[in-house]
Amino acid sequence: MSITLSLVLEQTLNGLQYGVMLFLMAAGLTLVFGIMNLVNLAHGSLYMVGAYLATAFTEKTGSFVLGVALALPATLLVGVLVEVVALRTLYERDHLDQVLATFGLILFFNELVAIIWGRAAIFTSVPRFLSGHFRILPGLPYPTYRAVIILIGVAVAVLLWVLVTRTRLGMRIRAGASNRTMISALGVDIRLLYTLVFGLGAALAGLAGAMAGPIYSVQPGMGEGILIQVFVVIVIGGIGSIRGAIVGAIVVGMADTLGRAFLKPLLATVISPPAADKAGPALASMSIYLLMAAVLFFRPEGLFPARGCS
């Protein structure tokens, strides 16, 4: 199969779409990790909660847009609740305790959604007005829904950038990521800041989950698969940095998608096609982890480390 320009363009869009989904997840996770020094394994559960709430609200209201719009504040609320009830006591503990406790939260949320909505996966459809496809170039149709995901992801990235670099809250968030002790010494209510950041991260994860629902399936445990990749993103990008989350997410999204698409045909030009058939998919599924290992080797702090650097 020949690799044409329009195919590369299409796969780049696919990579971008996957990248922005990862970014929505990574933004919250990296802020929580960077500012609150909390390893939150339950971030994937908030993604799942967002997907379930969006599905439920869509069913109730009959409108997908309204469903997602309602799911956002609802997930934010769930996030705030989790922070106030469970996580506050964990800030002073070491990372191992946090991992244990947030892993417990994963089990809790998986059971909870299974009790409420059942264990079977729920399959929802893309809303009718987004279900078609349009031509980006002659002979190159692209699903409208995925294009909308890209647009929303980019819009959220811009909003976050404005929030972090241009507002007082953003200044505090950046200060918190750089030096937690100093900012509380300067009289900032760090507890409130923590709750706000955690809620914001939860809402973003919920948004990712709500948008993922119609293309994947909504099921208990759906957050764990993506969580691993999100951790790769924040390790590559540098913990605590929004800029790192953007770059890391796009890099991981591209590496995964382009690897799945082009590694096999590229390998086939070097080694025999049957060998490429075997090696291609194997290498493609490893590609993001190889990338992470390489980044860690050359820049152990990630590409854009937040703490100790400007």
Place this chain on the structure above:
Amino acid sequence: MRTTTARAALAGLLVAFFAAAPASAQTVKIGFITTLSGPQGAIGEHMKNSVELALDHLGRKVGGLDVEVIYGDDQVKPDVGKQLADEMLKKHKVNFVSGVIWSNVMLAVAPTVTGAGTFMIGTNAGPHELAGKMCHELFFTTSWQNDQTPEAMGKYMQDQNITDVYAMAPNYAAGKDMVSGFKRYFKNKIVGEVYTQLGQQDYQAEISQLRAGNPKAVFVFYPGGMGIQFLKQYAQAGLRGQIPLYSVYTVDEISLPAVKEAALGQFETRYWSPDLKNEANQKYVAEFRKKYGKTPVFYGAQSYDGIMLIDAAVKAVKGDLTNKKGMIAAMRQADYKSTRGPYKYNVNHFPIENFYLLKAVQDPGGELVMQIQKTVFENHKDSYAGECPMKW
């Protein structure tokens, strides 16, 4: 006087209790392994419901004995499946292990069970290893060998003289079997052959590659939840109606209610269909609909058959569960009312059965159903029986 009556009554009760005890110890224990959680959990639910329906039809007895079924959830993981099998064998001391959806799980479970001298009655997965060199006298299946169904689709597409086909399947034991079976009867040009991760959710990158490969038709194998996602994304990418899609184990009674119009008109090949006209099947389909409010799927029909096969074997040895030779001989006759109609067993204990072409159509009630169009193979044998050293 009163106390003696009471004593006699008590003694009578005790005698009755101890007399009854050996009979109740004679219980048929069946360990049923399937997938009950996650996106593939819907398949397991159909299988479990069908087992329960079969037990209902048998009056909650198997071969005239009391029966206990222990269900296990393999989570689509071979290691979990093997652990379940070990637990069923050692802790529950089951007489039969049955079920198993996935070929990779089956390859871990079947040798464990038969190696312990216990019957393995497969009700779905049919990896070629178990039909060939690894065949075993204690292993029977009520389904098919993996290659058989795609062979039927390969033959149909060859007969239609379709060419430039793009083949896709998940990267695991059955995925490889499906494509190799397809290629055994389809001799025209294949322009691409792609294996994706088992359980993958997003096929957009592969669908883009597919379009660029410019095929005239697509052949896929995406069972359970994977099929639902693939069919939806295939339609979202605008390929439905543009490049005809042929599939095996992808469009079925589980995926149809979820994808609806995105599968209308789709062709599949299969050994069974709800509209198959025989007494056992009509009873099974009607009662399943009545009890569970859904149309059953082939996974369920096979599991229902599995219990019926065990029942026939236990009856043939008059409840003597130690008589394994007798039960093997009985099962080889396949002397029970199968939902597919009568069939015979090949030397490797895989069925010799018909395969049909099915189409997803809208019935007068507006429901989407699979309907038999024609018979592709009659009494079709699998291609690996020759490698099986078993003689009988």
